[in-house]
Amino acid sequence: MSLIKADVGSLAGHSIVHPKLIEFSKEKLREAKETGLIIDFFVFNAGDDLELLMTHTKGEDNPEIHKLAWDTFVEATSKVSRPLKLYGAGQDLLKEAFSGNVRGMGPGVAEMEFEERPSEPIVVFAADKTEPGAWNLPLFRIFADPFNTAGLVIDPKMHGGFKFEVMDVIENKTVILNAPEEFYDILALIGTPSRYIIRRVWRKSDNLIAAAASVTRLSLIAGKYVGKDDPVLIIRAQHGLPAVGEILEAFAFPHMVAGWMRGSHVGPLMPVPLKYAKCTRFDGPPRVVALGFQLHDGILEGPNDLFDDPAFDYTRNTAQFIAEYIRRHGPFMPHRLGPEEMEYTTLPAVLKKLEDRFREVT
Numbered sequence: 025m026s027l028i029k030a031d032v033g034s035l036a037g038h039s040i041v042h043p044k045l046i047e048f049s050k051e052k053l054r055e056a057k058e059t060g061l062i063i064d065f066f067v068f069n070a071g072d073d074l075e076l077l078m079t080h081t082k083g084e085d086n087p088e089i090h091k092l093a094w095d096t097f098v099e100a101t102s103k104v105s106r107p108l109k110l111y112g113a114g115q116d117l118l119k120e121a122f123s124g125n126v127r128g129m130g131p132g133v134a135e136m137e138f139e140e141r142p143s144e145p146i147v148v149f150a151a152d153k154t155e156p157g158a159w160n161l162p163l164f165r166i167f168a169d170p171f172n173t174a175g176l177v178i179d180p181k182m183h184g185g186f187k188f189e190v191m192d193v194i195e196n197k198t199v200i201l202n203a204p205e206e207f208y209d210i211l212a213l214i215g216t217p218s219r220y221i222i223r224r225v226w227r228k229s230d231n232l233i234a235a236a237a238s239v240t241r242l243s244l245i246a247g248k249y250v251g252k253d254d255p256v257l258i259i260r261a262q263h264g265l266p267a268v269g270e271i272l273e274a275f276a277f278p279h280m281v282a283g284w285m286r287g288s289h290v291g292p293l294m295p296v297p298l299k300y301a302k303c304t305r306f307d308g309p310p311r312v313v314a315l316g317f318q319l320h321d322g323i324l325e326g327p328n329d330l331f332d333d334p335a336f337d338y339t340r341n342t343a344q345f346i347a348e349y350i351r352r353h354g355p356f357m358p359h360r361l362g363p364e365e366m367e368y369t370t371l372p373a374v375l376k377k378l379e380d381r382f383r384e385v386t
């Protein structure tokens with residue numbers, strides 16, 4: 025299962041993917057389905073990010089699958105975004121020539137290879153106006169926190185716990201850590217979501233892959249601010265894994281994430297149905313959609329638009345309360361991100377400009 029995404033242009037600033045981009049991408053993937061390259065697909069958007077969900081038998085990091093996604097993004101840019109002068113046409117396509125894998129080229133990728141179980145429920149998440157570290161808190165709660173996931177206590181198949189692959193995106197290294205034994209070590213790292221990002225989760229008893237997330241940080245590739253990474257995440261559910269409801273439960277708390285306006289602010293992550301996957305107030309607040317599928321022989325049965333439920337109204341109201349509160353801080357931290365994160369924006373230029381006017385304290 026491959027979920028590959030990019031922002032290739034948006035309708036009115038950074039708000040939504042133009043319906044014509046979605047139509048165009050569907051057509052491209054329909055052709056690929058007819059030739060047998062992919063088994064099935066679902067195209068959707070999270071705000072201004074175009075999401076290509078595909079099933080196939082070619083495994084992870086497959087050049088043909090990655091090329092299909094890359095070509096779709098490039099052609100959607102040249103045939104739809106540019107003629108319509110959509111905002112940020114080709115925004116996330118940071119490199120010119122395709123070299124076999126879209127990782128490191130701008131698009132975000134979450135992929136996992138597995139054998140379909142007798143019943144295979146999947147939840148696919150996509151967020152806009154935030155960074156990949158936004159998944160750290162919910163992933164920890166889903167796979168390690170018994171106050172979120174009752175199955176960790178109740179289900180004998182989950183009782184052994186899960187292991188997390190944590191990536192250091194600055195040093196480009198990964199470490200595998202076990203829950204619950206290394207609880208505090210995991211939290212010591214992933215509490216810095218700008219740097220340490222959970223990439224994959226496995227069930228410890230048999231190494232069954234349970235979750236895969238995108239970890240691209242565009243600013244680190246480009247060396248400057250080019251928009252937020254707007255990550256994706258795939259989680260398998262039920263039967264020895266967290267129930268769908270346990271997976272969604274982790275999003276009932278609208279935790280603070282980096283992103284929002286100009287990718288430079290902190291705000292609450294608000295769970296929304298597809299129809300509200302559009303960023304408005306201060307280009308946000310950051311949003312997440314969740315789509316449920318049942319796989320059958322690679323076919324994506326669904327989606328079930330999981331946050332399209334009044335059960336999440338309270339979370340949304342809380343998110344709006346937090347948004348209102350923190351917005352009043354304007355350009356002040358902690359609403360605005362810290363100086364390390366501002367390095368990729370105009371801050372270095374401001375410091376440079378003022379260089380000669382700084383005086384030693386006497």
Ligand code: 13P
Nearest residue numbers: 262263266267268269270
């Ligand atoms: P049902 O009895 O509705 O199948 O639910 C089982 C369950 O485990 C819910 O989390």
Ligand code: 13P
Nearest residue numbers: 038251252285286287307
């Ligand atoms: P995106 O990363 O979603 O394109 O948003 C960029 C931005 O600057 C929003 O204000």
Ligand code: MG
Nearest residue numbers: 031038072112
């Ligand atoms: Mg954009």
Ligand code: MG
Nearest residue numbers: 072152153254
């Ligand atoms: Mg976006």
